[in-house]
Amino acid sequence: MDDGKTGGDSKPNLVQVKHKLWLEKNGGIFGEGLFQLLSNVAGLGSISHAAREMGMSYRAAWGKIKMAEDGFGVPLVITHVGGEMGGGARLTPAADELLIKYRRFQELVDTFVQNSFQETFRGWPGP
Amino acid sequence: MDDGKTGGDSKPNLVQVKHKLWLEKNGGIFGEGLFQLLSNVAGLGSISHAAREMGMSYRAAWGKIKMAEDGFGVPLVITHVGGEMGGGARLTPAADELLIKYRRFQELVDTFVQNSFQETFRGWPGP
Numbered sequence: 001m002d003d004g005k006t007g008g009d010s011k012p013n014l015v016q017v018k019h020k021l022w023l024e025k026n027g028g029i030f031g032e033g034l035f036q037l038l039s040n041v042a043g044l045g046s047i048s049h050a051a052r053e054m055g056m057s058y059r060a061a062w063g064k065i066k067m068a069e070d071g072f073g074v075p076l077v078i079t080h081v082g083g084e085m086g087g088g089a090r091l092t093p094a095a096d097e098l099l100i101k102y103r104r105f106q107e108l109v110d111t112f113v114q115n116s117f118q119e120t121f122r123g124w125p126g127p
Numbered sequence: 128m129d130d131g132k133t134g135g136d137s138k139p140n141l142v143q144v145k146h147k148l149w150l151e152k153n154g155g156i157f158g159e160g161l162f163q164l165l166s167n168v169a170g171l172g173s174i175s176h177a178a179r180e181m182g183m184s185y186r187a188a189w190g191k192i193k194m195a196e197d198g199f200g201v202p203l204v205i206t207h208v209g210g211e212m213g214g215g216a217r218l219t220p221a222a223d224e225l226l227i228k229y230r231r232f233q234e235l236v237d238t239f240v241q242n243s244f245q246e247t248f249r250g251w252p253g254p
Contacts, residue, residue, distance in 0.1 A: 015156070015198060020147045021240070029142070071142060074252040094252040105247040112239045113148070120232040125201040125221040 017117040021109060029071030034064050035102055038095055041077060045088040072098075144244040148236060156198030161191050162229055165222055168204060172215040199225075 022031035033054075040050030051061035069076050076095035081087040091099075149158035160181075167177030178188035196203050203222035208214040218226075 013152070015150050015152045018149050018151055019236070022145050023142050024145055025140070025142045072252060097251055101247050101251060105243060108243045108247070109146070109236075109240055112243070113236055116232060116235045116239070120228050120235070124224055124228060125199060 017113055019109065019113050021106060023071070025071040027067075029068045030098075030102070034068055035099065037061055037064065038076065038091060038099060041089055042091050042096070042099070045090060047077065047079070047089045050089075144240055146236065146240050148233060150198070152198040154194075156195045157225075157229070161195055162226065164188055164191065165203065165218060165226060168216055169218050169223070169226070172217060174204065174206070174216045177216075 020032075023029050037050055037054060037056070040053050041047055044050050044053065047061055047065070048058045051058050054061075065077050072094075074094045075092050076098070077089050078092055079087070079089045147159075149155050164177055164181060164183070167180050168174055171177050171180065174188055174192070175185045178185050181188075192204050199221075201221045202219050203225070204216050205219055206214070206216045
């Protein structure tokens with residue numbers, strides 16, 4: 001708040017602005033948690049492995065994915081059984097795009113929030 | 128998500144973007160709750176009345192105000208005892224400014240979030 005350099009986690013002695021984003025449709029359908037979960041599914045090729053990575057049950061993970069699919073009206077994860085790897089899961093093209101767009105959206109908002117905070121509060125509360 | 132008109136609470140059938148803002152300095156010091164509390168102090172001239180309005184104890188309200196004053200390094204509320212009204216509280220000029228600036232900041236961010244969401248997700252997930 002005092003020298004125009006808030007926003008870095010490394011400066012606990014300055015006032016910092018924080019924000020949280022999420023998407024709703026009759027309740028929350030997408031946010032940082034599901035972003036991370038889907039990123040894990042993409043990386044690990046498995047919902048259960050992706051869920052375990054976050055300390056979540058398969059059932060909870062699947063429930064969150066299903067809620068987002070219902071909300072967006074588009075499949076996000078395709079599961080397949082058998083094959084060399086003994087089955088697994090992968091993201092649909094729509095989900096790949098969702099992750100790219102959501103990350104970009106978050107970055108745009110984060111930049112705006114930090115800059116707008118600095119501008120709005122410049123000089124406050126005075127010397 | 129499908130016609131460029133998300134964001135209104137009156138359209139539960141569309142995906143809406145939500146956001147939350149707050150300020151931190153070694154922990155949260157200011158957000159929507161304290162904004163409301165200080166607005167109530169300004170309107171009611173009393174911390175206890177302002178707190179009661181929000182279903183909060185005087186002690187909790189005072190604790191939040193004190194934490195924000197410590198974080199910002201500036202007094203926000205001045206209490207006075209006695210006089211015709213039997214004492215009460217009012218905001219400092221710094222707190223008046225804080226409320227004005229924070230409301231403006233929230234409005235700027237809200238507008239940006241809604242517009243940026245529309246632009247980023249335009250056309251997704253496709254026809």
